[in-house]
Amino acid sequence: MLVSTDPASNVGQVFDLAIGNTIRPVTAVPGLSALEIDPQEAARQYRARIVDPIKGLLPDDVVNSISEQLSGACTTEIAAFDEFTGLLTDASLLTRFDHIIFLIPRRRATRFAFSSFPVPGVALLKAIQMVPPVLARWPGWKKQREQYAHAVEALSDPERTRLVLVARLQKFYAAGSRPHS
Numbered sequence: 001m002l003v004s005t006d007p008a009s010n011v012g013q014v015f016d017l018a019i020g021n022t023i024r025p026v027t028a029v030p031g032l033s034a035l036e037i038d039p040q041e042a043a044r045q046y047r048a049r050i051v052d053p054i055k056g057l058l059p060d061d062v063v064n065s066i067s068e069q070l071s072g073a074c075t076t077e078i079a080a081f082d083e084f085t086g087l088l089t090d091a092s093l094l095t096r097f098d099h100i101i102f103l104i105p106r107r108r109a110t111r112f113a114f115s116s117f118p119v120p121g122v123a124l125l126k127a128i129q130m131v132p133p134v135l136a137r138w139p140g141w142k143k144q145r146e147q148y149a150h151a152v153e154a155l156s157d158p159e160r161t162r163l164v165l166v167a168r169l170q171k172f173y174a175a176g177s178r179p180h181s
Contacts, residue, residue: 002026002034003087004103005080011036011103033097035087039080046070046079082144085151 001023004011011034012019015026019036026032047070055063087093087100094100155161 001093001097001100002032002103003037003084003100004035005037005039005042005083006103037080037083039076042079042083043076046082047075085147088154089147089150 019034021038023033023035026034051067
């Protein structure tokens with residue numbers, strides 16, 4: 001299965017298929033499916049999953065502050081990582097597909113390559129361990145913590161995870177053919 005979180009992804013165009021945010025079989029390639037995660041929609045759903053359950057548990061000014069903190073671009077990255085870990089730890093997907101290939105946008109690929117797992121995941125793992133007691137009682141926190149821990153385990157296991165960086169060969173060869181001083 002091919003999975004993209006890149007809003008500029010052209011996976012659907014490559015296969016002449018509207019893919020979207022549901023797993024679709026790629027009819028041109030037997031056995032291949034694809035999924036294009038919309039990072040903005042993932043962020044909207046992520047914010048709702050965090051904020052909606054705490055409404056009424058915490059004072060309105062605290063809930064509003066949390067909502068404001070979740071309105072930035074970082075939340076979009078975290079939400080995409082949340083979708084990524086959800087797929088990576090979904091037992092039914094792991095039995096259904098031999099390989100799950102994540103297509104990561106260039107701006108995130110470098111960060112991904114030079115860390116043992118994606119940076120938003122590191123921040124979330126640390127943040128989840130420091131949640132206020134009232135939120136620690138919310139069942140969603142435990143589930144998220146476990147999901148990220150399983151994802152980190154999978155990403156750290158060389159038998160289960162392989163990182164492949166693909167560069168645009170035209171630029172690579174053009175740079176290599178220039179005279180060096």
